[in-house]
Amino acid sequence: VSAIDEAATELARLPGIGRKTALRLVYHLLRQPEERVRALARALVGLSERVAPCSLCFNYAERGQLCQICSDPRRDRTVICVVEEASDIAAIERAAEYRGLYHVLGGRLSPLDGVSASDLTVEALVKRVRQGGVAEIILATNASVEGEATALYVQQALEPLAVRTTRIARGLPVGGDLEYADGVTIAQALAARREM
Amino acid sequence: VSAIDEAATELARLPGIGRKTALRLVYHLLRQPEERVRALARALVGLSERVAPCSLCFNYAERGQLCQICSDPRRDRTVICVVEEASDIAAIERAAEYRGLYHVLGGRLSPLDGVSASDLTVEALVKRVRQGGVAEIILATNASVEGEATALYVQQALEPLAVRTTRIARGLPVGGDLEYADGVTIAQALAARREM
Numbered sequence: 001v002s003a004i005d006e007a008a009t010e011l012a013r014l015p016g017i018g019r020k021t022a023l024r025l026v027y028h029l030l031r032q033p034e035e036r037v038r039a040l041a042r043a044l045v046g047l048s049e050r051v052a053p054c055s056l057c058f059n060y061a062e063r064g065q066l067c068q069i070c071s072d073p074r075r076d077r078t079v080i081c082v083v084e085e086a087s088d089i090a091a092i093e094r095a096a097e098y099r100g101l102y103h104v105l106g107g108r109l110s111p112l113d114g115v116s117a118s119d120l121t122v123e124a125l126v127k128r129v130r131q132g133g134v135a136e137i138i139l140a141t142n143a144s145v146e147g148e149a150t151a152l153y154v155q156q157a158l159e160p161l162a163v164r165t166t167r168i169a170r171g172l173p174v175g176g177d178l179e180y181a182d183g184v185t186i187a188q189a190l191a192a193r194r195e196m
Numbered sequence: 197v198s199a200i201d202e203a204a205t206e207l208a209r210l211p212g213i214g215r216k217t218a219l220r221l222v223y224h225l226l227r228q229p230e231e232r233v234r235a236l237a238r239a240l241v242g243l244s245e246r247v248a249p250c251s252l253c254f255n256y257a258e259r260g261q262l263c264q265i266c267s268d269p270r271r272d273r274t275v276i277c278v279v280e281e282a283s284d285i286a287a288i289e290r291a292a293e294y295r296g297l298y299h300v301l302g303g304r305l306s307p308l309d310g311v312s313a314s315d316l317t318v319e320a321l322v323k324r325v326r327q328g329g330v331a332e333i334i335l336a337t338n339a340s341v342e343g344e345a346t347a348l349y350v351q352q353a354l355e356p357l358a359v360r361t362t363r364i365a366r367g368l369p370v371g372g373d374l375e376y377a378d379g380v381t382i383a384q385a386l387a388a389r390r391e392m
Contacts, residue, residue, distance in 0.1 A: 001256050001264070003239075003246035010239040013232075015224050021212070024375075026243065027283040028211050030256065034244040036209075041237035043199075043206040047222065048230040050199035060197050060226065068197070087223040179220075 004030075053086075056128070058104035058121050060086045069093075069102060076100045078135040082125065082154060084108050084142055088178045092140065095186040100138075103128065108146040109153055120150070122157050129161050136164045138193055142178050155196045166193040200226075249282075252324070254300035254317050256282045265289075265298060272296045274331040278321065278350060280304050280338055284374045288336065291382040296334070299324065304342040305349055316346070318353050325357050332360045334389055338374050351392045362389040 004026055011022035029037050051060050054067035057080075061067035069075055069089070079100030083089060086104045105120040128134065139154055141147035155165050169192030178186070200222055207218035225233050247256050250263035253276075257263035265271055265285070275296030279285060282300045301316040324330065335350055337343035351361050365388030374382070 001247055001258055003242040003258070004256060007239040007243050010236040013236075014221055016217070016220070023283075023286070024212070025210055027281070029240065029243050030247060030282075037240055037244045040206040040209070041240045043203040044225065044233055044237045044240075046199040047203050047225050048233045051197055051226060060200060062197055062199070085223070086226075087219075090219070 053104070057102050058086070058106060058124070059089055059102055074099075078133060079138065080125070080128065080134055080136075081138040081140050082151075083140050083178065084147065084150065085179070088140065088142075091179050091181060092186055092190075095183040095190065097187040097190050100136075105141070105150065105154070108141060108144075108150040110146045117153060117157075122154055125154065126157055126161070129158060129163050134163055136166060138190070139165065139167045139196065140178065140190075142176070144175050144177075151196070165196045167196050168193045249300070253298045254282070254302060254320070255285055255298055270295075274329060275334065276321070276324065276330055276332075277334040277336050278347075279336050279374065280343065280346065281375070284336065284338075287375050287377060288382055288386075291379040291386065293383040293386050296332075301337070301346065301350070304337060304340075304346040306342045313349060318350055321350065322353055322357070325354060325359050330359055332362060334386070335361065335363045335392065336374065336386075338372070340371050340373075347392070361392045363392050364389045 007026045007029070008019065008022040011017055011025050012019050017025070029040075050063055052063040053059070054061040054070055056066055056070045059067040059069060065071065076099045080103050081092065081098060081100055082103045082105060083092070084105050084107060089102050089104070092098055103121065103125045105122065105125075107115050107120055109115060109117060109120070125137075129137065137154075137158060139151040141150045151167055158165055168189040203222045203225070204215065204218040207213055207221055208215050213221070225236075246259055248259040249255070250257040250266055252262055252266045255263040255265060261267070272295045276299050277288065277294060277296055278299045278301060279288070280301050280303060285298050285300070288294055299317065299321045301318065301321075303311050303316055305311060305313060305316070321333075325333065333350075333354060335347040337346045337350075347363055354361055364385040
């Protein structure tokens with residue numbers, strides 16, 4: 001049935017979902033009441049319609065609003081933790097150690113993938129720091145080759161502003177993704193951060 | 197962000213997808229162009245709108261049409277293979293051994309889950325056989341306790357009609373699900389079917 005093929009093909013585009021898993025999901029959905037399937041579809045479309053980058057830090061936010069962290073008056077606005085992806089923020093928040101703000105670069109320098117500095121939000125970060133009131137920038141890009149290169153690039157871009165710039169410790173396994181690290185490792189990495 | 201929570205909650209309802217995987221999928225979708233997310237949502241809604249049970253065998257079919265197998269003139273209409281779920285048909289078709297028609301019961305007898313004979317399409321099967329032209333019924337319910345009980349129930353319902361009724365061999369691992377069996381095992385199980 002073509003509708004089954006189409007749904008399986010779309011689901012199989014998702015990371016970690018192969019053709020067989022996609023078909024299993026489709027058969028599951030076919031057994032659900034129509035309202036459940038519509039709720040899922042609506043929630044997915046809601047991602048595109050209702051989520052937009054925070055105008056300050058580029059974290060995910062309700063469209064037209066600052067993100068939950070930037071709009072929280074209890075956060076320490078003098079520290080900015082720089083991460084590659086918005087999904088890294090959830091990992092750091094899980095460690096419940098860090099009370100400052102964030103800045104999402106939107107990727108890492110990667111010439112092979114055609115990602116250069118102009119694709120990242122480094123300029124917006126420099127502007128944030130230039131506006132004053134920032135005491136420290138913590139570079140929390142991944143511990144991969146690209147993550148290290150990106151941290152170095154951001155540090156150099158910030159150098160003229162004479163702001164304290166630190167790098168989270170290599171508590172992460174080398175080559176590891178921040179998003180999958182456990183809270184204790186992330187907390188240790190934050191505590192052992194060093195001057196760059 | 198509430199839209200992210202909602203999408204993750206809906207995705208985590210799917211079988212085999214936990215909260216962490218759901219979030220990973222959401223972050224992936226947030227990085228996709230809006231058109232891709234809409235295509236996925238549309239394909240899912242299409243399942244409810246365009247798929248309906250075949251009026252002859254209860255396999256999945258385009259709404260208002262016979263299924264691909266019942267409408268195929270090359271299939272042997274004298275043999276009917278009885279399965280629990282429509283998804284079992286794909287598994288048997290993968291074995292490329294069987295050329296007859298199917299009948300989908302829509303489940304298995306399971307008093308604990310409140311599934312009784314009246315929830316299954318046994319009566320419709322009896323009606324199909326009564327209309328004549330059927331030489332053999334192959335009972336291909338799962339090799340589980342409920343699957344065996346269901347096969348026995350169907351066999352007894354067909355007894356007055358004196359149609360040849362066979363059971364696929366226990367080539368499947370006992371307790372195993374037909375949907376996940378490989379083609380060779382299914383082919384052997386079909387070849388070694390026995391009179392009931």
